Amino acid sequence: MNNNNSISASFKTNPTINLDHIIPLDFKTVLKLPKSHSWSTTTTSTHVEVDEGVPVVDLADPEALTLIRGACEKWGMFQVTNHGVPIKLLKQIEFQSKKLFGLPTNQKLLAVRSPEECTGYGLPRISTFFSKLFWSEGFSIMGSPLHHARQLWPNHHFDFCNVMVEYQKELMGLTERILGLMFTSLDLTQEDVKCFSESKNGSKHPQALLQLNSYPICPDPTRAMGLAPHTDSSLLTLLYQTNISGLQVFRENVGWVLVNPISGAFVVNVGDLMHIICNGRFKTALHRALVNQTHHRISVAYFYGPPKDVNISPSIKLVDRDHPILYRPVTWKEFLDSKATHFNKALDFIRFDV
Numbered sequence: 001m002n003n004n005n006s007i008s009a010s011f012k013t014n015p016t017i018n019l020d021h022i023i024p025l026d027f028k029t030v031l032k033l034p035k036s037h038s039w040s041t042t043t044t045s046t047h048v049e050v051d052e053g054v055p056v057v058d059l060a061d062p063e064a065l066t067l068i069r070g071a072c073e074k075w076g077m078f079q080v081t082n083h084g085v086p087i088k089l090l091k092q093i094e095f096q097s098k099k100l101f102g103l104p105t106n107q108k109l110l111a112v113r114s115p116e117e118c119t120g121y122g123l124p125r126i127s128t129f130f131s132k133l134f135w136s137e138g139f140s141i142m143g144s145p146l147h148h149a150r151q152l153w154p155n156h157h158f159d160f161c162n163v164m165v166e167y168q169k170e171l172m173g174l175t176e177r178i179l180g181l182m183f184t185s186l187d188l189t190q191e192d193v194k195c196f197s198e199s200k201n202g203s204k205h206p207q208a209l210l211q212l213n214s215y216p217i218c219p220d221p222t223r224a225m226g227l228a229p230h231t232d233s234s235l236l237t238l239l240y241q242t243n244i245s246g247l248q249v250f251r252e253n254v255g256w257v258l259v260n261p262i263s264g265a266f267v268v269n270v271g272d273l274m275h276i277i278c279n280g281r282f283k284t285a286l287h288r289a290l291v292n293q294t295h296h297r298i299s300v301a302y303f304y305g306p307p308k309d310v311n312i313s314p315s316i317k318l319v320d321r322d323h324p325i326l327y328r329p330v331t332w333k334e335f336l337d338s339k340a341t342h343f344n345k346a347l348d349f350i351r352f353d354v
Ligand SMILES: C=C1C[C@]23C[C@H]1CC[C@H]2[C@@]12CCC[C@@](C)(C(=O)O1)[C@H]2[C@@H]3C(=O)O
Pocket: 007, 118, 124, 125, 126, 127, 138, 209, 211, 230, 231, 232, 233, 234, 303, 336, 339
């Protein structure tokens, strides 16, 4: 399903050549961290303690707009509570994810992602940029996961599929609501933000990817990397990180800051495309995930992006003498292609010299 979209098109253009960067380790069978997964301790060195962490925004708070704007300018990240997504659905997605990652490795490999496809079981795509491998495994979904789910459970995939579809529906609604708040906080209207007003007719649908992440218990967390530092290539990402910590966000002149798990909350990441639309006003959050020795950690990331062929560019309302235009227009497909080549430097390649 859904082959005609920016995300799958970008995987077709940029297939993963080396299968070592798709097929995860059989984590359960290793007692010692292998050399292939052993990072230098300077790259995995732990977080700093800070007085004030990532802001938490109660969506029912009358001050929500101001808090969101402040958080996006300072951190490129905040957490939301009172968001209306039923706790039951969060518990269900956690349960289904654990069920999937708890399968024996040879069975999970029945649903492995093909080199030129974006969905299925395997290592996250950014793995190709690193010589050391991640201590994690993922499962990527767009819309219905039926094709891969029936390979895992020929007769018992219904609950899994229903939860995944229901979750994406809920998260699309919440993401659009939060995007609206973020734009309003900058005095931008629907008309000011083209990618929004064009999105509801015909083929002009927003596109999204659901990523289930699993970080198995690790024999030596001080040398392991769950997911290396990156910014998300989305407009916005909503992350449910369950109750086990591991997510960290980077602050200039401060260092890596732990994002405290809050029961039932979502972490909202400003993605690269949002940073472009805001002409740099909102930061794109540089973040990573570390692992631990006692708990298997699950997280669920929902990456939301614009419809196919929509050009993303800085809103002219945010361009003036003091704020020269920073980026040239790009479609999501062009940007994902650029990320597949230039990774964390992709924004520099569309930036005007100022
Ligand atoms: C819609 C997206 C978002 C992508 C690219 C494209 C499809 C695959 C996504 C992820 C999912 C896992 C983390 C990440 C960092 C990765 O390696 O693959 C994400 C990446 C990005 O945010 O760049």
